[in-house]
Amino acid sequence: MTVSAYIFFIIKLGKTQEVIDQLRKIPEIVSVAVVTGEYDVIAKVIVENLEELYEIATQRIHMIEGIEDTQTAVVEKEVLIE
Amino acid sequence: MIAPESRPVSKFRRKSTFYSLSLISGIIVSVYVILDDYVNKIYISDPYILGAYEMVVGVIVSLVLVALLHIPIRKKLDGKWFYNIGYFFDRNFRRIRFPQGRIGIYTLLAGFFASGSSILYYVLLERNDASVIMPFSQFVLIYLLLGDSISEKQKPVLVELQSMAMIAVGVIIATVSNNITSSSSSSFLVDIFLIIGPLSLCSAFYIFFQKKALTTKDKEGKVYDSINLRIWTMMIITIGHCLAAIPSYRNGGLAVVREYWQPTLFPVILSMLLVFIAVVFYTRALTMGKMSIVRALKSVSVVSTLPMLAIAGIGIPGLVSVDFWSNTNIVLKISGSILILIGVIALALSExxxxxxxxxxxxxxxxxxxxxxxxxxxxxxxxxxxxxxxxxxxxxxxxxxxxxxxxxxxxxxxxxxxxxxxxxxxxx
Missing domain, CATH: 3.30.70.920 (Lrp/AsnC effector binding domain/regulation of amino acid metabolism (RAM) domain)
Structure with missing residues (x-):
């Protein structure tokens, strides 16, 4: 049983592309979207368990230079429409 | 920490599989249209007899393939267990089951309209070569867009209007390419009427009822699967073709099949096998990625048919006419196909x-x-x-x-x- 989560990023001005390039190197991140509004980037992560999510967030994502703030929202239920 | 090779997300492999399935599905479409064209131009010219013959063989081929999809297998994929080969292609597939209730009505209607579009496909194939059949089939997108606009009570947006114009002009150019040597304009008008009218309308209703059948839940709250839908609509299409071919039987149509069944059986089996594989690949690609990208990649068949037919035409005398090689014809075919391809891709990727x-x-x-x-x-x-x-x-x-x-x-x-x-x- 896998765990999905959305990570919302606030990024320092002018660092967006560099951060995206680093995020795309992480295999557990399945999609990255640059958005308008209160966040700058939203990434979707699929991992095996919460322990792995913690490790990726703290050891990989938080190490990327240019990220000002992150918020992680774990998916409780996902509804896909055909 | 899980080893990279056993992680749920294998980004490169998954993505490349998705693109490969969509593209191969499009190319396979080109191959089976050329095979149908080959049987039609060289052996069985009557489109009704050819349609009925191919569909009867097609049902047998599809039933054998569906029987293979029942082979039990237990393997984990993308974090989920699948229990037979069919489940790998469509997660809703368990076994062959008769569509009941509203799903049954939608399947019947899908089959009825699929019969209409399939019969007209053979009629147009007899009148044209394979390279223009694929562009013709894209005209249905205009009806689907108009249907969406009417149901949403909204005007089409600019990109939709641009794509509709590109597809319409592309179809007209492709049709002109096949009538450049015709002295009368009636042949051109008949082709245009068949494409814009019955062929595209039947295809649009087929897609509509197919979607209805796949999204309606049965009494147990389960949705129908594409493999079952394919096999049951195939049965109805076969009945439709056999009925449409009745006048041709009286004119010696069966004698033609009896005479040419040996050289045509292998290409027909191969064509029907490829139709089934294209459908399965398309469905599998849809479960892996965006429908718009699958549709855009699959539209490669509009242009891939032309070089494939040209190569086949060199090896098989009589497959393409002498006019096929004229500069005007080739320029018109390429222009029409490219216009349609751009229209389809723009529409699919502009969301x-x-x-x-x-x-x-x-x-x-x-x-x-x-x-x-x-x-x-x-x-x-x-x-x-x-x-x-x-x-x-x-x-x-x-x-x-x-x-x-x-x-x-x-x-x-x-x-x-x-x-x-x-x-x-x-x-x-």
């Missing part, structure tokens, strides 16, 4: 994406079904944190996104607040 972050009201019952019924909502997730639901929206313009939020989502009784984030760039 705008938005992410909505919604908060729900305390103490009010949530009804996710209301959200899943809204057109444009791709998927949604219940999440932890300051927001309760993340909704992914994909629609053809920002104006339409506004109308969806303002007139539908914001009016749901259990939604308290919505924050909209427009996607400027996306990596997958």
């Amino acid at each position: 705008t994406r938005s992410i909505l972050l919604a908060k729900v009201k305390q103490g009010v019952k949530i009804s996710p079904e209301e959200l899943s019924k809204l057109k444009g909502v791709e998927d949604f997730s219940f999440i932890t944190g300051i927001y309760d639901i993340l909704i992914n929206i994909k629609i053809r313009s920002i104006g339409k996104t506004f109308r969806l939020i303002e007139k539908s989502i914001a009016k749901l009784s259990w939604i308290e607040d919505v924050t909209t984030l427009l996607v400027m760039k996306e990596y997958e």
Whole structure:
């Protein structure tokens, strides 16, 4: 049983592309979207368990230079429409 | 920490599999149309007899393949278990089952309209060569767009109008290419009438009822699968073809099949096998990625048929006419095909994406079904944190996104607040 989560990023001005390039190197991140509004980037992560999510967030994502703030929202239920 | 090779997300392999399946599905379509063209031009010229013959063989081939899909297998894929080969291609497939109730009615109607479009496909194949059949088949997109606009009570947006114009002009150019040596304009007008009228209308209704059959739930709350739908519509198409061929039987049609069954059996079996594989690949690609990209990649068949037919024409005398090699004909065919291809790709890839972050009201019952019924909502997730639901929206313009939020989502009784984030760039 896998765990999905959305990570919302606030990024320092002018660092967006560099951060995206680093995020795309992480295999557990399945999609990255640059958005308008209160966040700058939203990434979707699929991992095996919460322990792995913690490790990726703290050891990989938080190490990327240019990220000002992150918020992680774990998916409780996902509804896909055909 | 899990080893990289056993992780649930194998980004490169999954993505390349997705693109390969979509592209191969498109190329396979070109190959089977050329095989049909070969049998038609060299051996069985009567389109009704050829259609009935191919469909009877097709049903037998499909039943054998479906029997193979029942082979039990237990393996984990993308975090889910699948229990037979068929489940690998369609997650809703368990076994052959007769469609009942409303699903049965939709399957019957899908089969009826599929019969109409299939019969007209053979009629047009007899009148034209394979390289223009693929462009013809794209005209249905115009009807689907018009159907969407009428059901949504909204005017088509600019990109939709541009794509519709490109496809329409492309089809006309491709039709002209096949009539350049014809002294009368009646042949051209008949082709145009058949494509714009019955062929595309039958295809549009077929797609509509096929979608209805796949999205309607049965008494147990389960949805139907594409493999069962394919086999049952195939049966109805075969009955339709056999009925349409009755006048031709009296004119010695069966004698032609008896005479040529040996040289044509292998190409017909191969063609029907490829039809089935193309459908299965297309369905599998849809389960792995965006429908718009699958559709755009599959439209490669519009241009891939032309060089393939040219190569086949060199090896098989009589497959293409002498006029096929004229400069005017080739320029017209390429121009028409490219116009249609650009129109289809522009339409498929021009959608705008938005992410909505919604908060729900305390103490009010949530009804996710209301959200899943809204057109444009791709998927949604219940999440932890300051927001309760993340909704992914994909629609053809920002104006339409506004109308969806303002007139539908914001009016749901259990939604308290919505924050909209427009996607400027996306990596997958």
